Amino acid sequence: MIYFLSDYSQGAHPKVMEALLKTNMEHSGGYGLDEHCAHAAEMIKDMIGLDDCQVYMMVGGTPCNVTIMAASLRPYESAVALRTGHAYFHETGAVEATGHRIAAVDGVNGKMTPELIDKAWEEYEDEHTPLPKMVYISQPTECGSIYSKAELTAIRNKCRERNMLLYVDGARLGAALTAEDNDLSIGELAQLCDAFYIGATKNGALFGEALVVCNGGMNDHFRFMIKRQCGLLAKGRLIGVQFEALLEGGENCIYFEMAAHANKMAQMIRDELTRIGVRFYSASQTNQVFPMLPVSVVEELEKEFVFYRWAPEKNGMIPIRLVTAWATEKKDVEYLVRKIGQLYQK
Amino acid sequence: MIYFLSDYSQGAHPKVMEALLKTNMEHSGGYGLDEHCAHAAEMIKDMIGLDDCQVYMMVGGTPCNVTIMAASLRPYESAVALRTGHAYFHETGAVEATGHRIAAVDGVNGKMTPELIDKAWEEYEDEHTPLPKMVYISQPTECGSIYSKAELTAIRNKCRERNMLLYVDGARLGAALTAEDNDLSIGELAQLCDAFYIGATKNGALFGEALVVCNGGMNDHFRFMIKRQCGLLAKGRLIGVQFEALLEGGENCIYFEMAAHANKMAQMIRDELTRIGVRFYSASQTNQVFPMLPVSVVEELEKEFVFYRWAPEKNGMIPIRLVTAWATEKKDVEYLVRKIGQLYQK
């Protein structure tokens, strides 16, 4: 079987494994207080060109989302997210478990907009309603599209107007940064939001994300909060070591190389399927592709490929999700599109 | 100024005050463990014709909603409510404060339907999503309409199909039970839902609601839960004494008499305004009326009457909310409709 199931179904890039092996017998302080984490944090600050931010090495995306919200929101404050947003849709109410509402709004083409933020405020009146204080978005979005600099700036301006914090879930940030038509550098992203994370679980690490808190006011006793929310890893240096390996070499680092490769593989799928007339469930610019295919084609494909059916069948068509990753091989993509081509045009 | 602002802006019915005075110097056990609470609970069980239910004397509606959800839901379970539902819209995230999501859906004419419950399940997948376990509705709804027996039965059946609990917020239950076209007795309501409360704060008491838990499985250590959620009143008997006074006389009790009066006053307003061509923001069958009036009329009315503007002006019209209560005087209603008539037809 050939896998287009997810970008976290395999292990880590060989260079990451190599770094883990090489440092395996070092002694170091626990819980992220070690030289590798400190060094990785410096590399990240250099990369984004911000000195007065804090970088925390986190175990996963849910701990990032939950900890930043629990740490930044007063008890009566809520966050606004898309209904499809990961923190709302796919984390079993982990944010609510800390006592905060996530107010869900329906996206416009899968994206947050200033108008949607205004709409969320319709649920606010006074002390009888939660106070919206944070906007949560993902870059790229859950359906693979990316926010342009103009779009993110507009959201940021609305946040300032509303006195809200802006937090960006970057589980697949590499894919956004290396997307062909991306015009938003990581430095600009850092300038525009209050906090974001650089995801590595879905881009070549065993696990780990680097949470960057740009807004100093959000850093209060943050390590207490990570521990309280179950997110502090004993051997925290493992995350630092991985980020060192991922970011080594600056612009030529494997973090960008892997993401660019995944994007390129996805683009090949999009180009080929578009050429033969396939339509897409949602527009993506990164490493996820959502073609709508006839039921019979999907069933045939499932004999050789592994992927998710993304939504129920409608009018004989099923949207599927194909995800490419750093390790996706070109020959497998070629075989996939050839196969779809044959089946589709029958 | 003449008030049509709310049904909780005045004190209690004279007979309630009299009962409080009469029992004022009695000694009794604290925290609701007294003979008045026990007696009031028996009166309620008689009224609804259910023996194997539990009745708790509660301080207010929010404590009812929060305690029943915190007590009945497992940590990973959520409740489904209308976006306009009180527990979602008007309680400052008090339910989320206990760690549970309320998933909000947009009502159909201000009501919950089986289809909307199904829709809420679209947010459920597996262990990555909260599990919807309770449906929360209000009888009457927040806009004054009431569920018919058929409608409630349909919701109940959907709940059974989905293995969900059905909880009814009865802050204004008296108004529903005495509405002209109501076909749902309190006994039938009790049969159809797992828990509900009989609101008195908005119907002639100083404060207090009687929470009726019909589903035995939801009673586990419930008094512990009331205390934990800050809802146990030291002089709990005050609520029992008030309910004794409210329900004395069975079908002829002042609880029904007051609610019927409030409804009748509202109906007078609806009838008169309809006659002169006024349209309504939402259809109500109980003691709230939502006429849409020209801005100039509203501004003129505000010189003599107190009420809420219910939504922003649109096309020169403003929906206002007029609430009648047990103490609303007929002459004031007559004056109000005469005044609106004069202003409206200018």
Added chain:
Amino acid sequence: MIYFLSDYSQGAHPKVMEALLKTNMEHSGGYGLDEHCAHAAEMIKDMIGLDDCQVYMMVGGTPCNVTIMAASLRPYESAVALRTGHAYFHETGAVEATGHRIAAVDGVNGKMTPELIDKAWEEYEDEHTPLPKMVYISQPTECGSIYSKAELTAIRNKCRERNMLLYVDGARLGAALTAEDNDLSIGELAQLCDAFYIGATKNGALFGEALVVCNGGMNDHFRFMIKRQCGLLAKGRLIGVQFEALLEGGENCIYFEMAAHANKMAQMIRDELTRIGVRFYSASQTNQVFPMLPVSVVEELEKEFVFYRWAPEKNGMIPIRLVTAWATEKKDVEYLVRKIGQLYQK
């Protein structure tokens, strides 16, 4: 039966009832935003001689304790309390329900001391431990003793040294303020702590406490917090009206008169029992008395009087709790001590 069970087993002082009756048909804004609450708050500010504090009319003591802690503590912060402290011992974990630890220490003669605060800090190390941020004490203590000005000042100084907030539970504050050997005025109390409440449930009201927040930093969106913690009463003015009646007349108000009476009745018991050689389980200066009596005496008393056995029998003796209140009659006290005298000396 004659009751020495508690100071909340009866209703309210006649003047309180009168005030409620007199204002019963007034219309007023809901949820404590009314003229009575505003006026009562002003009366309290005058009484304590502080202008820049906030006064909130609360339904009960547990809502006070829980709301102030949930509002003032960051998620990783804890409160320090005596093991016998109400918020730790008698509120079913309502504070923990908001996500905060109460670290319990064993009192020295039922009191908190600077040394005990230091001891609580032994449980603090770094981001792996909760950060103690608030000291919670009761005035009078749970066993009826009172903190002197010197004792409270010492606690306050330790709090300043430790960067902690000091909060005083005043469920029976009237009894402390009118105790014979009290040297701490309410104005001095307000100067020494960050927040405290003036309890009325246990001193002649139907219900209600006035929470005084002296430290401006703790007032952030406080009404949102009251609502979120289920403590906002719809007819909030009821609490304001009661405090107006309780405090009317300044130093001659019934609030002090009632507390002084209760203390005096307790003192009569203490004096008489001391005279005949009875020993006490704990020293009290207010309206609770804890004599240790032979099992046979207790059993005999229970035929005519209602009170709590306070701790298990030991060496044939049982400590009981006798509570006097504003409505305790002198003749009943005289009968009680005469009876004990007869039984004890047999």
Added chain:
Amino acid sequence: MIYFLSDYSQGAHPKVMEALLKTNMEHSGGYGLDEHCAHAAEMIKDMIGLDDCQVYMMVGGTPCNVTIMAASLRPYESAVALRTGHAYFHETGAVEATGHRIAAVDGVNGKMTPELIDKAWEEYEDEHTPLPKMVYISQPTECGSIYSKAELTAIRNKCRERNMLLYVDGARLGAALTAEDNDLSIGELAQLCDAFYIGATKNGALFGEALVVCNGGMNDHFRFMIKRQCGLLAKGRLIGVQFEALLEGGENCIYFEMAAHANKMAQMIRDELTRIGVRFYSASQTNQVFPMLPVSVVEELEKEFVFYRWAPEKNGMIPIRLVTAWATEKKDVEYLVRKIGQLYQK
């Protein structure tokens, strides 16, 4: 510098790294739903001889403790733990963050006893107090001692009598199982408690613990709870793969081999220091040693060795903690004890 700082300061056993490398490019299901996790779970069930239990692959110890308590306790229920217990002392209130109290008791020689459980119940009365429902202990204890079969059985019996659950934190379970005078097999442990975890972070893994839930009633929607408490790892198989490597070979597996080695190194230290007259701060039977040494000796040692000072200096003596691990080398131990010998006897 030579490290005796902790058993989690280095990476993983070479065989664990080898297994991770070998499986690195496999595709597998996410979040612990993969063949390696399933296989590791089977290996564990075989080892403990229990079929009807569930095994969950967890990221760390705090997620284990928090998830099992949040999943098993009703909101009003509390856990009882030693003040030194990890879940109370070293997890920043992570359990309280889920709304539950941990009631702390002072250990007898660092251990829980049936009498201490009874003592915790003195804080229980009725609906005004949390209901103690779980006993939390660690095997070995935080100071390195172990519960004998008789001791654990006595605790278990007390739990049954009190209708409480027994949960065992096995962060260093390997060290207990391989301790020289241990008489409690892992199978017996599983029979005696309701849930426990087999810690690997502190015994040769990069990270990961296997939570074994023996009491079927505690498994309700457990994976929902893991996700809600931030503990579900995307590449969950990493934990499964590590446990496969750790347990391969049954009784001869490296998990036991490493733990036995660490114990043996610790025993060497204990024996040698005892021989020269050093006294110990607390008795340990496993891989932690707590000698009390003169200040001057400690200061001299700190020039060449890394370890924690365990408590403040008293009478010129400082208790230090020396931890051995799977990778501790005999020559380093020999050098350490020689060095202490020289310094101590000067």
